[in-house]
Amino acid sequence: MKKIIIAVVLLSLTCALFANGGADKADSVELRIWNRNALMEGVVKMFNDQMEAEGKDVRAVFEVIPYDQQVPKFMAALSSNTAPDVYSLDLVQYPYFLEQDAFAPITKQYESLSFKDALPQGNIDVARKDGEVYALPYELDLSTLLVNMDILREAGYDKPPATWEEYIEIGMAVTKDTDGDGNIDQWGSHLLNSAGGNMFWGLPYLWGNGGAMIGPGEKVTYDSKATREVYQLWYDMVHTYKMAPESSIQSDFNAYNMFISGKLVMYHGGNFNLTSLRTDAPEIDYEIVPIPSNTGRHYTFGGGNLIGITSQSKDFDAAWSFIEYALSEEPLVEVYAKDYGLLPRTDLFDNKYYRELPRMMAFVDILPMAKTPISKNYNKIYDPLLYYINSSIRGELSVDEAVTQGARAIAEAMED
Amino acid sequence: MDTNMRKGLLYLTPVALLIVIFFIVPVISMFHLSFLEWSPTKANTFVFFENYIDLFHDSHFLQSFGNTLLYTVIVTPIIFFMAFFFALVLRKNTGSNVVYRVIFFIPFTISFVAASYVWLWLLSDTYGILNYVLLKVGIVEKPFNFFNEQFRAMMAVSMMIGWKTQGFSMLLLLSGMAGIPNEVYESAAIDGAGRVRVFFRITLPLLRPTIVLALILSLAGSFRAFDQFYVMTHGNPLNRTMTLLMYINRVGFEYFEVGKSAAASVAFSLFLLGLSVLQLKAGRYGRD
Incomplete structure (x- = not known):
């Protein structure tokens, strides 16, 4: 009898434990x-605090993915059904x-x-498919x-270039x-020393000149x-106007270091440089302007990250609650604006951190x-x-040959 | 099966499992992948030899293979002769030689990426210290560009690798030299052999197995070149320093053509397998 009672008690305890654990x-x-x-x-961290304060049993765990790993890691995770909930x-x-x-x-x-x-609607368009x-x-x-601007003023110019003509004139005047x-x-x-750089800063030159790489329906329109x-x-920036070093097409060319040491006057950069420039070169008075254009219409490459819920997420609603929170005012301002990151919501640009760094406001005009x-x-x-592009700048192919062959290479890539 | 045999197999099991999980399965998986049009989320399609046909029609694959061969041909003698020279100079066990051995070995302990960045800074034509010195001394009239031409870029990377890795080959050769009995040198001295004769008739033949080993290791390392080119040239100028591993990485993880990337890995593995057979034969020749 004693054995039966002990067995029942143990069984009940085990059931209770599992029932509780299961719950x-x-x-x-x-x-x-x-x-x-x-x-x-x-x-x-802020999301977890909020969930705890609301008494919800939802917890987020973060993993930083190095830039070079963001695609291979995601591919491996998807193929093994271990993709994150939010990426x-x-x-x-x-x-x-x-x-x-x-x-x-x-x-x-x-x-x-x-x-x-x-x-920004342009960025959302990248993540649209079949109306979703x-x-x-x-x-x-x-x-x-x-x-x-310090060097520009020394050379007698009081505003940055807006057109190619001004760009060349100022570029030649300050090269010495x-x-x-x-x-x-x-x-x-300088020229652009990487494949990504030629897209990120190079395409705005093309768009601003009335051209495009790919037209509607993925039609290649590059040969123009x-x-x-x-x-x-x-080509002329290097060989005719001599305002950019030929070595600036090489991957070892560190334009940022040259800019902060005053050896480069007009630097292809972006919002991501503002935080480091505050510590690396606080003495430089610089202005942020769009890439010069030949037609009066300026463009910028809208890059960055899009946040989405992966199809392997186990809890769609919880994942959306994270995205909704991440896009709300408090985390965006207190985490991103505080670090002078560019906010995805223009209605939050008027915040205490951006007011401390008026240069951030230049992006209000540039974002559209x-x-x-x-x-x-x-x-x-x-x-x-x-x-x-590099073959043309190095004179190994004429401009005509480089553009025609480049357009053909794009068309071949699009066919795959 | 006796008890000892069973025990032996039991002790081997963990290592055997590790080899199966981390080597055999991935290799089989790579072969399998090379016959597929792979997707991370959808059903894979069996495409027979299509990836291999694509591969051998891709000029960048052939170019990267040629680049890797060229690099190997340049870097292997650089590493070997530097190491051999330092090993000969530092072979005697004096206090100062031990210090120099340590100094020459230290670069080997630095990672490839860190060493590549250090050399990038040294060699840059816009802010590099080397060009600054060359200009000040008057050796060059304008900054010398180390990376705008294939051979120069290969040489720049090879010099960095020579500096970084010769210390290991030097140690191998030093240990080989230490293994040569002193009596042999004493007999040669009694017979009146000069330094050059001793070097070519005694040191070099008796050192042959170590030389073969040092060459095998540096050859295998240079065929697997990736980090140094990824950092210092990124395959430029015009893909002329893109190595085979860079190509495999680009095709698989930038172009999402995992099957073709696996096919390139298989082709590369088979090539290395053939090379290893030759190396083993050469090693056997060294021991004879």
């Missing part, structure tokens, strides 16, 4: 959040992953947002020109041998007069100029383009 498991939600930007950790991924990667059904649609949720009109929205802008990167040793040690501007003029400008190329073959395009 815990059913109620608690753990969200896995991935982002290449480590600032997201602050947002995750803030480089927007140019979305077309491929949307084709792979890697993200869940959030159209209804997006439509219900009170601030949806304050989000799959991700929303989160971190923004805009390509611009940062101009050292400052120590008289016969070598140029202060350059007007507008592209030839841009190639010719870059944003444009983003959309193609699942984007990654295949930029390496061949780097080849043809």
Whole structure:
């Protein structure tokens, strides 16, 4: 009898334990959040505090993904069914992953947002497929020109260039041998030394000249007069106007270091440089302007991250509650604006941190100029383009040959 | 099966499992992938040899293979002759030689990425210290560009790798030299052999197995070149320093063509397998 009682008690305790554990498991939600930007950790912490304060058993866990790993890690996770719940991924990667059904649609949720009109629509278009929205802008990167105004004023110019003509004139005027040793040690501007750079800063030159790389229906429109003029400008910057070093097409060219040491006057940078410039070169008085244009219409490459819920998320509602929170005022201002990150909501630009750094307000005007190329073959395009652009600048191919062959390479990549 | 045999197999099991999980399964998986059109979320399609046909029609694959061969041909002698020279100079066990051995070995302990960045800064034509010195001394009239031409860029990377890795080969050769009995040198001295004769008739033949080993290791390392080119040239100028591993990485993780990338890995593995057979034969020749 005693043995039976002990067995019953043990069985009851075991059942109670499992029942309790099961209940815990059913109620608690753990969200896995991935982002290449480590600032997201602050947002995750605030979200967890908020959930705890509201008595909700939802907890987010953050993992920072190095830039070079953001695609391979995601591919491996998807193939092993271990993708995170929420991923803030480089927007140019979305077309491929949307084709792979890697993200869940959030159209209804997006439509219900009170601030949806304050989000840059060009970036959202990258994450649209078959009428559905799959991700929303989160971190923004805009390509611009940062101009050292101290050197410009010394040379007799009081405003940065807006047109190609002004760009060349100022570039030539400020390029000089400052120590008289016969070598140029202060350059007007520079070319773009990476495949991604040629897209991020190079395409705004083309768009601003009335051209395009890909037209509607993914038709390649690169072989044009507008592209030839841009190639010719870059060639002339080195060989005719001598305002940019030829070595600036090489991957070892560190334009940022040259800019902060006063050896480069007009630097292709962006909003992401503002935080480091405050510590690296607080003495430089610089202005942020759009990439010079030949037609009066300026463009910027709308890059950055889009945040979405992966199709493998176990709890869609909890994942959306995280995105909704991450896009709300408190985390955006207290985490991103505090670090002078560019906010995805224009209605939040008037905040205490941006007011401390008025240069941030330049992006209010630049943001509407944003444009983003959309193609699942984007990654295949930029390496061949780097080849043809650099071949033209090095004089190994004429401008005509480089543009024609470059357009053909894009068309081949698009066919795959 | 006796008890000892069973025990032996039991002790081997953990290592055997590790080898199966982390080596054999991935290799089989790579072969399998090379016949597929792979998708991370959808059903994979079996495409037979399509990836291989694509691969051998891709000029960038052939170019990257040629670049890797060229790099190997340049870097292997650089590493070997530097290491051999330092090993000969520092072979005697004096206090100062021990210090120099340590100094020459230290770069080997630095990561490839860190060493590449240090050399990038040294060699830059816009802010590099080397060009600054060359200009000040008057050796060059304008900054010398180390990276705008294939051979120069290969040489720049090879010099960095020579500086970084020769310390290891030097240690191998030093240990080989230490293994040569002193009596042999004493007999040669009694017979009146000069330094050059001793070097070519005694040191070099007796050192052959170590030389073969040092060459095998540096050859294998140079075929697997990735970090140094990724950091210092990124494959430029015009893909002329893109190595095979860079190509495999680009095709798989930038172009999302995982099947083709696996096919390139298989082709590369088979090539390395052939090379290893030759190396083993050479090693056997060294021991004879």
